[in-house]
Structure formats: structure tokens, C-alpha cells
Amino acid sequence: MSVFMKDSEKEKIYISLVKEIRALTDGESDLIANLSNISAALKRAFLFYSWAGFYFFKGGELVLGPFQGKPACIRIVLGRGVCGTCADKKEAMIARDVSKFPGHIACDPGSKSEIVIPILKNGDLKAIIDIDSYETNSFSEIDKKYLQLVADICSNLFE
Numbered sequence: 575m576s577v578f579m580k581d582s583e584k585e586k587i588y589i590s591l592v593k594e595i596r597a598l599t600d601g602e603s604d605l606i607a608n609l610s611n612i613s614a615a616l617k618r619a620f621l622f623y624s625w626a627g628f629y630f631f632k633g634g635e636l637v638l639g640p641f642q643g644k645p646a647c648i649r650i651v652l653g654r655g656v657c658g659t660c661a662d663k664k665e666a667m668i669a670r671d672v673s674k675f676p677g678h679i680a681c682d683p684g685s686k687s688e689i690v691i692p693i694l695k696n697g698d699l700k701a702i703i704d705i706d707s708y709e710t711n712s713f714s715e716i717d718k719k720y721l722q723l724v725a726d727i728c729s730n731l732f733e
């Protein structure tokens with residue numbers, strides 16, 4: 575089954591998802607509770623997301639945080655794979671075909687495309703948002719734009 579969506583269809587869902595995430599985190603200060611609910615809201619929003627979650631930047635490497643989906647790699651070295659490259663550059667990355675991304679880490683061999691967004695606070699890396707899909711070319715600039723808004727909300731949750 576193809577779960578391909580037009581950008582206009584995605585945009586509607588992202589607008590309500592961002593509102594939902596603002597409401598879910600409003601008035602709550604516990605980081606793990608908030609990120610757990612955000613990963614659940616993300617995964618539920620789109621059928622084409624096969625995995626949605628967070629890695630924390632801890633002790634110079636990425637360490638698995640709250641997520642929804644199959645069990646995943648726990649530690650990722652900076653500069654390795656899509657997540658490690660995003661963390662190293664502090665820049666959002668879209669891998670339209672992960673098999674063509676140098677060093678891609680196949681936690682789930684079914685994963686075909688991926689988007690990773692850094693969560694920065696005053697310029698410092700705190701975590702990343704990682705989303706996978708079982709189809710190639712699942713992510714576009716629209717996903718990047720709205721997931722960047724989600725990353726901004728997450729940034730405010732870190733001390």
C-alpha cells in the first residue's frame with residue numbers, strides 16, 4: 575500500500591499536529607513525559623511514519639530517547655548516519671533514499687527514507703527528532719518546515 579501524500583494534504587495535518595503538541599505540553603515541565611507524548615502524537619499523525627522519536631545529545635554522542643516504533647539503535651556516534659550527520663552539522667537532513675546516504679545506520683532494514691531535525695537551545699545541541707518511512711522520497715521541505723516548528727517547541731522544554 576502506498577502512503578504517499580501531497581504536500582497540501584500533509585500541511586493540513588501538520589497544522590493540527592503542531593497545535594496538538596502545544597496543547598499536550600502546555601503547563602507540563604517534565605521533559606521525558608513531554609517528549610514521550612510528542613513522539614506518540616507524531617507517529618499517530620501520519621501513516622507513512624514508520625518510526626518517530628528522539629535521540630538526546632549526551633556525553634558527546636546521541637543516546638536513544640522517547641520514541642514510537644520498533645526498538646532502535648541506542649547510541650550513535652556524531653558524524654555517523656543521518657542522525658549523526660545532522661547532530662554534527664546542527665542542520666536538518668533529508669535522506670530521500672537512505673541506501674544512497676553514506677554511513678546510513680539501518681536500525682530497521684525496512685526503512686527507506688528519513689528526516690532528522692536538530693533541537694538547539696541558544697545554539698547548543700540538545701537532541702534530535704528522527705523520523706523514518708518505509709518508502710523512498712517520503713519527506714519534503716514541507717515536512718522540514720513543520721518539524722522545525724516541533725523542534726522549536728521541544729527546545730523550550732529543555733532547561
Ligand code: SME
Pocket residue numbers: 625646647650654655656657658677678679680681682685688704706
Ligand atoms: N537510521 C538512522 C539511525 C536511527 S534509526 O533510524 C531510529 C541513521 O542513519 O542515523
